[in-house]
Each structure stands twice: as C-alpha cells, then as structure tokens.
Amino acid sequence: MKKIIFLAVAAIAAMLMVSSCESTEMTTHYIKFEEGNANFTSNLYLQSKVMNLIQYNADHLDNSFFGTEKDAVNWFNETLDYLASDGFASAEPEVPVLESTSATFCLISYGSESSVDGVNYGHEVTRRTIEFKEHSLL
Numbered sequence: 001m002k003k004i005i006f007l008a009v010a011a012i013a014a015m016l017m018v019s020s021c022e023s024t025e026m027t028t029h030y031i032k033f034e035e036g037n038a039n040f041t042s043n044l045y046l047q048s049k050v051m052n053l054i055q056y057n058a059d060h061l062d063n064s065f066f067g068t069e070k071d072a073v074n075w076f077n078e079t080l081d082y083l084a085s086d087g088f089a090s091a092e093p094e095v096p097v098l099e100s101t102s103a104t105f106c107l108i109s110y111g112s113e114s115s116v117d118g119v120n121y122g123h124e125v126t127r128r129t130i131e132f133k134e135h136s137l138l
Contacts, residue, residue, distance in 0.1 A: 027111040029072035030056035030064045031079060034127065036103035045095035046132065050083060050103070069109060069125055076107040080130050089133040097135040104129040 031054040040046060056063050065075040082088050089097060110122040 024068050025111065026067055027069070027072075027109050028061065028064050028066050029069075029075070029107055029109050029125065030054075030122075031076060032056070032106045032108050034104040034106050037101065039098045039101035040103045040132070043095070043097065043101065045093075046097055046101065049091075049093060049095055053083070053088075054079065054105070064110075072107060072109065073126055076105075076126065077128070080105060080128055084130040084132060086133050089135040094135065094137060096137050097132050099134040100131065101134075102129055102131040 033051070033054065036047075054063055065072050067075075104127060106127040107125040108122040109125050
C-alpha cells in the first residue's frame with residue numbers, strides 16, 4: 001500500500017513539474033523600420049546607413065537573430081543602443097545627422113504562425129524609438 005501511495009505521489013509531482021516548465025521556442029527574429037521623424041526621413045544618407053545594418057534578407061537570414069524571444073529582445077536592444085551611439089555616428093560611411101533625429105523600430109518574430117491569406121508576416125514582439133547622435137562632417 002505504501003508503494004502505491006508513494007508511486008502515485010511521485011507521478012503527480014512529476015506531472016506538476018513537467019507542466020510548469022516554460023516553453024523555449026526558437027524562432028527567427030528581425031528588426032523592422034517603422035517610422036522616422038522629419039529629420040530622419042529627409043536624410044537619405046542616414047537611412048541608407050541604418051538599413052545596411054538592419055535590413056533583413058530572408059534568403060540568407062542576414063541581419064536576423066535565431067533564438068528565444070528573451071534573447072532576441074536583448075539582441076534588439078543592443079542593436080538599437082549601437083544605432084543611438086557615438087560609435088555608429090562616427091562609423092564609416094560618416095553621414096551628417098541633425099540633432100533631434102529619431103526613428104522607431106520593431107522586433108518581429110518570424111515563427112510558424114500564418115496570416116489569413118497563408119503568408120507568414122510574423123508578429124511584433126516589441127518596439128522602440130531611438131534618437132541618433134548629432135554628427136557633422138565639418
């Protein structure tokens with residue numbers, strides 16, 4: 001009788017432990033440009049420099065991150081911190097940037113979900129607006 005009760009308690013404990021584990025789904029994530037203020041939209045040089053760093057290429061998975069959503073958010077924040085840094089402002093090619101130049105970006109998870117028309121567009125995980133460092137070529 002003790003063995004049966006012990007086995008039942010052990011089975012219940014094992015079921016509770018299994019059901020409490022978090023799912024760690026691994027998916028591809030990428031950064032998508034959403035919008036920029038007037039200073040950003042009028043600065044084609046800055047737009048090109050930013051897009052070269054973040055433009056997602058589905059064929060080669062360039063500028064993407066494969067992993068958990070938590071790790072992808074960290075990658076997203078690190079990338080945007082770099083875009084807002086002096087290091088990015090002075091990196092080649094150097095481009096002029098006016099003060100108060102900002103843009104908003106989204107982190108997109110490209111998992112197994114599909115839209116109604118059968119095309120997978122992914123879903124937004126988070127978004128963030130950054131302000132670029134003012135930079136002059138003079």
